[in-house]
Amino acid sequence: MNIGFDQINKHFGDVHANADITLSIRGGMIYGILGENGAGKSTLMKILSGFIQPDSGEIQLDDNPVSIANPADAIKFGIGMLHQDPLDFPPMQVIENFILGQEGGLTLSYKDTLKEFEDLQKQFGFSLDPKAYVDSLTVGERQQLEILRLLWLGARVLILDEPTTGISAQQKAKLFSALKFLAEQGKTIIFVSHKLEDVEDLCHKVAILRKGQLVGEVESPYDTDHLVEMMFGKQIKVGTPETVAKEQINFEIMDLVVEKYPLRIGPVDFQLRKGEVVGLAGMEGSGQDLLLRACVGLLRPVAGCVIVNREDLTNKTYLEFMEKGVSYLPASRLEEGLVPGLTLTEHFTVTTDRKNKLFIDKPHFHKKTKEKIEEYRIIGRPSTPVESLSGGNQQRAALSLLKDSLSVILLEHPTRGLDMESAIYMWNKLKERCKQGASIFFISADLDEILNYSDRILVFFSGKVSSPLEASKTSLEQLGQLIGGKGWDGMESTKVAYGKS
Amino acid sequence: MEKVKQQGLSILFQVGGLILALLFVTLILVVIDTNPLDVFRLIWEGATGSMTRITNIFVVWAPLVLVTCGLLVTFTAGLWNIGIEGQITLGAIFATGIIRMFLDTSVPPAFVILISIMGGMVGGAIWAALPGILKTYGGVNEIFGGLGLNFIATALNIGLIFGAWSRPGVASMSGTEPFPPAYALPTLPSYNLSWYSIILAVISLVIIFFLLQGTHLGLRLKAIGKRMKSAYRLGIPTRKYMMLSFIICGLFAGLTGALQVVAVYHRLIPSISSGYGYLGLMIAMLINYQAIWIAPIALFFAALNISGIQLPIVLKLDSSLTGVLQGSLVLFILLMQGVKQRVLGKK
Numbered sequence: 001m002n003i004g005f006d007q008i009n010k011h012f013g014d015v016h017a018n019a020d021i022t023l024s025i026r027g028g029m030i031y032g033i034l035g036e037n038g039a040g041k042s043t044l045m046k047i048l049s050g051f052i053q054p055d056s057g058e059i060q061l062d063d064n065p066v067s068i069a070n071p072a073d074a075i076k077f078g079i080g081m082l083h084q085d086p087l088d089f090p091p092m093q094v095i096e097n098f099i100l101g102q103e104g105g106l107t108l109s110y111k112d113t114l115k116e117f118e119d120l121q122k123q124f125g126f127s128l129d130p131k132a133y134v135d136s137l138t139v140g141e142r143q144q145l146e147i148l149r150l151l152w153l154g155a156r157v158l159i160l161d162e163p164t165t166g167i168s169a170q171q172k173a174k175l176f177s178a179l180k181f182l183a184e185q186g187k188t189i190i191f192v193s194h195k196l197e198d199v200e201d202l203c204h205k206v207a208i209l210r211k212g213q214l215v216g217e218v219e220s221p222y223d224t225d226h227l228v229e230m231m232f233g234k235q236i237k238v239g240t241p242e243t244v245a246k247e248q249i250n251f252e253i254m255d256l257v258v259e260k261y262p263l264r265i266g267p268v269d270f271q272l273r274k275g276e277v278v279g280l281a282g283m284e285g286s287g288q289d290l291l292l293r294a295c296v297g298l299l300r301p302v303a304g305c306v307i308v309n310r311e312d313l314t315n316k317t318y319l320e321f322m323e324k325g326v327s328y329l330p331a332s333r334l335e336e337g338l339v340p341g342l343t344l345t346e347h348f349t350v351t352t353d354r355k356n357k358l359f360i361d362k363p364h365f366h367k368k369t370k371e372k373i374e375e376y377r378i379i380g381r382p383s384t385p386v387e388s389l390s391g392g393n394q395q396r397a398a399l400s401l402l403k404d405s406l407s408v409i410l411l412e413h414p415t416r417g418l419d420m421e422s423a424i425y426m427w428n429k430l431k432e433r434c435k436q437g438a439s440i441f442f443i444s445a446d447l448d449e450i451l452n453y454s455d456r457i458l459v460f461f462s463g464k465v466s467s468p469l470e471a472s473k474t475s476l477e478q479l480g481q482l483i484g485g486k487g488w489d490g491m492e493s494t495k496v497a498y499g500k501s
Numbered sequence: 502m503e504k505v506k507q508q509g510l511s512i513l514f515q516v517g518g519l520i521l522a523l524l525f526v527t528l529i530l531v532v533i534d535t536n537p538l539d540v541f542r543l544i545w546e547g548a549t550g551s552m553t554r555i556t557n558i559f560v561v562w563a564p565l566v567l568v569t570c571g572l573l574v575t576f577t578a579g580l581w582n583i584g585i586e587g588q589i590t591l592g593a594i595f596a597t598g599i600i601r602m603f604l605d606t607s608v609p610p611a612f613v614i615l616i617s618i619m620g621g622m623v624g625g626a627i628w629a630a631l632p633g634i635l636k637t638y639g640g641v642n643e644i645f646g647g648l649g650l651n652f653i654a655t656a657l658n659i660g661l662i663f664g665a666w667s668r669p670g671v672a673s674m675s676g677t678e679p680f681p682p683a684y685a686l687p688t689l690p691s692y693n694l695s696w697y698s699i700i701l702a703v704i705s706l707v708i709i710f711f712l713l714q715g716t717h718l719g720l721r722l723k724a725i726g727k728r729m730k731s732a733y734r735l736g737i738p739t740r741k742y743m744m745l746s747f748i749i750c751g752l753f754a755g756l757t758g759a760l761q762v763v764a765v766y767h768r769l770i771p772s773i774s775s776g777y778g779y780l781g782l783m784i785a786m787l788i789n790y791q792a793i794w795i796a797p798i799a800l801f802f803a804a805l806n807i808s809g810i811q812l813p814i815v816l817k818l819d820s821s822l823t824g825v826l827q828g829s830l831v832l833f834i835l836l837m838q839g840v841k842q843r844v845l846g847k848k
Binding site for chain 1 (some may be wrong): 711715716717718720721723724727728730731732733734735736737738
């Protein structure tokens, strides 16, 4: 089946997630959609599979305009989507899960279905036990199940969203050969990924998205450097990183191993010096968020130590880390950062040091909030509930809530969703903190941000951690390739004694 | 201007809910072939017909206010303390046990009453700490924990009434042997109402109002209730505060149970909690967790409780009809809140 996107637009608030995307995909093709996080890949695919509706634009199937109102509609048109997190029902058997989407009929034809299931999986060389429980399957096996189910429901187009995350090399090979087989049969495969290698191996043609825009289409064979450039854009240097005295070590992790299924990271050895900014680069879900959380007591490491100002805080709680001057700003501001429903003043009251007072000194906190609003140029009043602030102002508020004397600040996507001015403002404030002696550990998906503000960089790819790179000696292309999983020979760091004094 | 309009709309929807609830009850009455006007007249008379009835309303009002005060603390922290019934029962058991210990001693009865009330509060707090521990350290939802503990509390209560504390001679559903009058809180002459209960209820209202409005504790509980993850990330020890909110609620529930013994029944009876815990949950939901509304809404519910007593005698209707009215009131008002949000959200 041929698929056409005609001038698809989709906004989420201020974010233009898809801007006038026009693409046409021929049947029998494995078509790649490449782009960094937030480029608009998933949005486009969710529109095709009926999960969300475009603001404007049209989808054409075999040149007929269609409107796909929901996922059930999509499967009627023959479009099946395989999600990044397989959407199945774990406490069920494989075969029960398989039968679930069946159309019509009050009784389930269990026996026939079982036979059809076995026939179907034989074609692909899958060997799933129909009686096994879904929660006992690996991510790769769940994927296989989902592919079979979608095909059985009559899918002629398969959309796969980052399917190679968290599966073994063997399963990947099986998956790829199955996809190639399907394409030969005339099915259309859309393969969404940020992994250059996978796309290069598999796709006949690839479209590159960046910040909601279609950058271009490229046919196989590919030039990796060209793809990286299209994905991340040309590098623009904004000033040079300032160097602050960086001898003293504020924070140290030793042989740290962190695990959260299906990722396992480490052992990582790293020292963060006073006043230093270290960027953690990598696609989302490559393990950098796990490492950051382990550094602040929100995730218990499997092994190793976390040392703050020469004090071993391994296995201590987040609150104890906070007391020792470590602070953490999560990416999801209204989920973990701020409390929706509380005003700015209430936030400053809750985070006060005056812990043992019973009554709230309201004039005091009103005044303090006013001062902070002015200092951090937050557009809002003391009585404004945080959820009605704009994203940039929420981030300013979160920053203004940090205690004055901190030794380590950990940030997740500090400028995500912020406009240019707010982003530059954030970093000016953070750099001030560095001058006061704080060290910063931050995650970002924006490579320019990583290169511009970091002193050193750690790159993550599928749970692997690189040795620290000097930001001033790293190019955007180099970083882009590492993030996409290329050029890792000799890069992986298990034990890097870097800058030990 | 916009705010005033919003509030006006809010009240409109609340009144709409009230009218729907009345219509619903009317419909039921029509279906069972009873004249609704007769019923509503009887309910009104049942509540206000005599001084005894009016004072009886306040006998119910005081415990309703006390439990609702406690429940607002747990609700503020985002917790559903459905175990409140068991906590009331344990308060009553502790109070009874303490009075029994001192019955044949020379300790002044006034002092015994005081420590039995305090003991009752401790009992309620212990019973509330259990679902708290299960929730914060065991990951058991407080609704399940509380429900289980309610059954255990009831069983314990019945066990004591028919076993260890049974009346000499024959154990009976009417409860344990009544205490001598000296061990009861004084009541208004010839009525059942004790001033002490009213005073304690009013003090509790004031405490809860200021706790939730003006203290660091109240604000932290609110932050936890609104978004626990963020609250923790901002440095609030969420487990500790959740435990604390359970314990505070338990203190109020225990006080309620103790007063049921020393001010109302003067003994332990099987249904000592009188369902006030569940009614308190309904009131808390109805007032949208705002302390300022506890007193009037609890009064309304108490009046409905008392007014139902006339129904079986005159119209041969079960007195639980007023319970239907209470329940449908909560349902319809919550429903209207949902409708309001949909209407406003669509704009």
